[in-house]
Amino acid sequence: MTTSDRRDPDVLVIGAGVVGLCCAWFLSRAGHTVTVVDRGEVGDPAACSAGNTGFVGTQGSAPLAEPGVPAKGVRWLFSPESPFSVKPRLDGALLAWLWHFRRHCTERHARAGFETLLALKQRSLALLREICAADGLAGTLTERGMILACHTEQGYARARRTIPAATARGVPLRDLDRAELARLEPGVDFAVAGALLNEEGAALRIPAFLVALADALRARGVDIVTGAEVRDFEVTGRRVRAVRTARGDLRPAEVVIAAGVWSTACARMLGVGLTLQPAKGYTVTVPAGPGTPTRPVLLSEGKVAVMPLGDRVRIGGTLELSGLDASVSPRRVDGILHTARRYLPALETDRRLDVWSGLRPCTPDSLPLIGRAGGFDNVSVATGHGHIGMGLAPAGGELLAQIVSGTEPALPARTFALDRFRRGI
Numbered sequence: 001m002t003t004s005d006r007r008d009p010d011v012l013v014i015g016a017g018v019v020g021l022c023c024a025w026f027l028s029r030a031g032h033t034v035t036v037v038d039r040g041e042v043g044d045p046a047a048c049s050a051g052n053t054g055f056v057g058t059q060g061s062a063p064l065a066e067p068g069v070p071a072k073g074v075r076w077l078f079s080p081e082s083p084f085s086v087k088p089r090l091d092g093a094l095l096a097w098l099w100h101f102r103r104h105c106t107e108r109h110a111r112a113g114f115e116t117l118l119a120l121k122q123r124s125l126a127l128l129r130e131i132c133a134a135d136g137l138a139g140t141l142t143e144r145g146m147i148l149a150c151h152t153e154q155g156y157a158r159a160r161r162t163i164p165a166a167t168a169r170g171v172p173l174r175d176l177d178r179a180e181l182a183r184l185e186p187g188v189d190f191a192v193a194g195a196l197l198n199e200e201g202a203a204l205r206i207p208a209f210l211v212a213l214a215d216a217l218r219a220r221g222v223d224i225v226t227g228a229e230v231r232d233f234e235v236t237g238r239r240v241r242a243v244r245t246a247r248g249d250l251r252p253a254e255v256v257i258a259a260g261v262w263s264t265a266c267a268r269m270l271g272v273g274l275t276l277q278p279a280k281g282y283t284v285t286v287p288a289g290p291g292t293p294t295r296p297v298l299l300s301e302g303k304v305a306v307m308p309l310g311d312r313v314r315i316g317g318t319l320e321l322s323g324l325d326a327s328v329s330p331r332r333v334d335g336i337l338h339t340a341r342r343y344l345p346a347l348e349t350d351r352r353l354d355v356w357s358g359l360r361p362c363t364p365d366s367l368p369l370i371g372r373a374g375g376f377d378n379v380s381v382a383t384g385h386g387h388i389g390m391g392l393a394p395a396g397g398e399l400l401a402q403i404v405s406g407t408e409p410a411l412p413a414r415t416f417a418l419d420r421f422r423r424g425i
């Protein structure tokens with residue numbers, strides 16, 4: 001069936017990654033008829049949502065821009081184990097992004113960013129519990145807590161200093177002594193100076209969660225059209241009249257661009273600019289063994305994530321601003337595994353079952369871009385969920401649905417507005 005055989009929806013969502021699907025969930029719940037179009041399949045490995053580590057919950061709410069990052073950045077450029085790198089190139093959009101990023105590396109911005117991201121993550125966790133209670137989604141969310149492992153005394157002291165701010169905001173983060181770590185993960189050899197536990201650390205099974213979410217949406221009447229790349233828009237005045245896809249035209253009342261890093265290209269077709277850069281990362285899936293933890297572990301200084309998945313374990317990391325290039329760098333992949341073995345020396349990483357790369361849609365302040373596209377009365381954008389998009393997408397989807405429906409947003413919508421960098425916030 002082509003899109004021309006389909007009923008025109010109230011809202012057309014472009015992109016069936018976690019962000020597009022969460023927008024569809026809340027738009028449908030608000031009573032709209034919704035169609036989601038994607039150029040690939042749901043769970044297609046090209047999408048950033050399909051191969052990530054799936055950490056959700058209230059840990060990891062710090063923005064990427066923090067005091068001290070610019071100084072470390074120069075050193076990181078030359079190390080394959082560095083968590084952050086930039087491929088040097090003359091690109092005006094990248095330079096503008098870096099300028100805004102640099103401006104956000106202050107105590108004031110980092111604190112405000114933490115507060116906002118934590119509020120989004122807390123709301124998202126509550127919403128994820130609701131979503132994952134739906135038919136077919138049971139088992140895709142697990143909540144066994146998350147360990148923050150620190151390799152050095154300095155890193156451990158830094159991590160412990162975050163406990164008061166987190167607990168003051170209701171996050172159950174606490175120090176773990178050696179005996180308790182051994183009791184939680186018996187038989188796992190941790191080469192660490194210390195560790196913390198966040199009892200609200202949760203995990204999504206990826207890509208099973210996406211596939212089950214898409215099925216649940218279909219069961220609620222949402223049409224999901226795959227193989228339908230959006231190629232152009234028909235515009236009259238301040239309104240998009242038609243969306244031209246590889247499978248025909250659709251004439252929705254409202255359009256939502258939720259196409260991850262490709263949102264920039266979609267928005268550009270309408271003359272709308274987004275302050276967004278792709279940030280590449282990798283995950284490597286290996287068989288689980290005796291050295292594998294049974295709950296999610298974040299390797300604090302190395303910024304590497306270790307996610308157990310039954311008989312396998314997925315290890316993910318790095319953030320490279322290298323444009324829309326998803327090629328795999330073996331040097332970087334080796335760097336991630338080397339970091340993982342520094343914390344978990346018994347981890348078997350020789351047999352790689354899968355090596356995956358994904359492009360995170362990143363903004364300079366780590367907050368998503370959610371709101372109306374200037375110049376249009378019926379176009380909105382939901383992207384920029386960056387390094388924690390699985391953990392932000394439900395609250396972001398709820399906000400987007402409130403904006404499109406014209407109801408009072410539960411969160412301060414201006415904080416996520418598309419034009420905030422131009423306004424100098």
Ligand SMILES: Cc1cc2nc3c(=O)[nH]c(=O)nc-3n(C[C@H](O)[C@H](O)[C@H](O)COP(=O)(O)OP(=O)(O)OC[C@H]3O[C@@H](n4cnc5c(N)ncnc54)[C@H](O)[C@@H]3O)c2cc1C
Nearest residue numbers: 015017019039048049052054055230260281388389390391
């Ligand atoms: C290594 C790695 C590890 C990560 N780990 C975590 C984690 O543990 N926890 C966490 O919260 N986040 C994590 N993330 C981040 C998270 O994966 C992303 O923030 C999130 O997946 C972004 O989702 P999205 O829907 O915006 O984009 P995507 O998943 O990329 O979806 C965009 C969709 O738009 C479609 N599309 C693009 N252009 C068009 C077009 N023209 N027409 C139609 N369709 C189009 C694409 O096919 C795609 O399906 C990780 C990311 C990486 C790379």
